[in-house]
Amino acid sequence: MSILLRNIIRFVLLLLLQVFVLNKILLHQSVSFNIYMLFVLLLPFNLPRPALMLLALLMGLTHDMFMNTMGMHAAACVFIAYLRPFIINILSPQGGFETTQKTPSMTSMGVSQFLIYAAILVFLHNLVFFSLEVFNVGSFLYLLLKIIFSTAASIFLIVLYELLFFSRK
């Protein structure tokens, strides 16, 4: 399966999962399950940055359309798309990741590296998104708790996703 097709399928799948399953879950007001940004995390390594950001914008805006939160998810997605190469640079070993696999995953990066990569970006995403959503400095503690809990929930979901679609190549 070509990388393009795989990413298109992932785009649709994650969006459907996010909108019709995860957004219906109401566990607690300070936890929200977000996994759609995994699309940005799993885009190929060698994608140029402008393309990365534009794809993130597309993903964010599509999700925003469903959620009636025009621009909020998009802003967060573009933010992590911009920072993604920096994080990968920091985490990559001397010679860069092996290029047998072109997308970031547990196998191509190593479990711990991938988890750190995902954790940082998910945290940054949630930081931007919830700051925009809550938009109130007064409820700072609530905001902080929401970011932390939601990040934990997202990472949990991402690990589940990775284990489900584990590719051993």
Place this chain on the structure above:
Amino acid sequence: MRNLIIFLRRYFNFFLFLLLEVICLVLVFQNNDFQKTAYLNSANNISARLYERYNNVEYYFHLKATNDSLVKENARLHNMLRTSFDTVILDNIVKNDTMRQYSTDTARKVISTSVRRYLYKAAKVVNNSVTNPINYITIHRGSADGIRPNMGVVGPSGVVGIVRSVNEHYAVVLSLLSKGRNFGTSARLSHSKEMGMVRWHGGEAGYATMEDVPKSVHLVKGDTVVTSGYSAFFPENIPIGYVESTEEVDKASTSFNIRIRLATNFYNLQYVYVIDNLLQDEQKSLEDSTYKLIKQ
């Protein structure tokens, strides 16, 4: 120019990032009402605080009007109290001002019908004294407002006095702080139900004496002394004061004199309620005619 282009190309990613973020944020603030209002609100934080400060000052100048409205409200509520009504058999009397009580079950039958017996009227105190042997209070309510002599006057926390004389817009109230036999009101200990008379014997305005209390009484310090309802001036159970201590007049006497702390603070009396006992004349004329019968 070339440098500019080089500069732009070099930081192309960053500028694209900024551009996209700006687009996103514009979308956020254009489409979401909450962010707009939240922004306006936080910007208004300063002005809101200023407004509050301003109102704090301004409030002082409206205290008068505020008080007036509160007192009116209280008078209205007093008039709705159950103690302001009297139970009668309604077979042959028709009164307009009545309070009906219904049973609480689904039938909602009329259990009893009460007619109004006491009517409270709010009045502003315009003159007051506490230092004289006989103290008078002037209130800004007169015959034009239906005030007549011999009406009971109570304050927010307890008994104040009795209306002595009236002209068109003012009335003079004989204060509870009137020495000796000038003023005495029938009182009852709310705990043990013993009767007595409350009188003031001069001195401090905060204390009075409850006289002629039987020695059998079980006294509790702090027990409330309330009106007995025997006098035609006051309804039952209006606080007069609180038991402070007993003083024995002499060993041979059969009664206690109880020192009570008055419920009403006469030093800062501002508003009082004049109680119109609608059945007072009836009670009085009946009692008087009976006395005359005995005298004859």
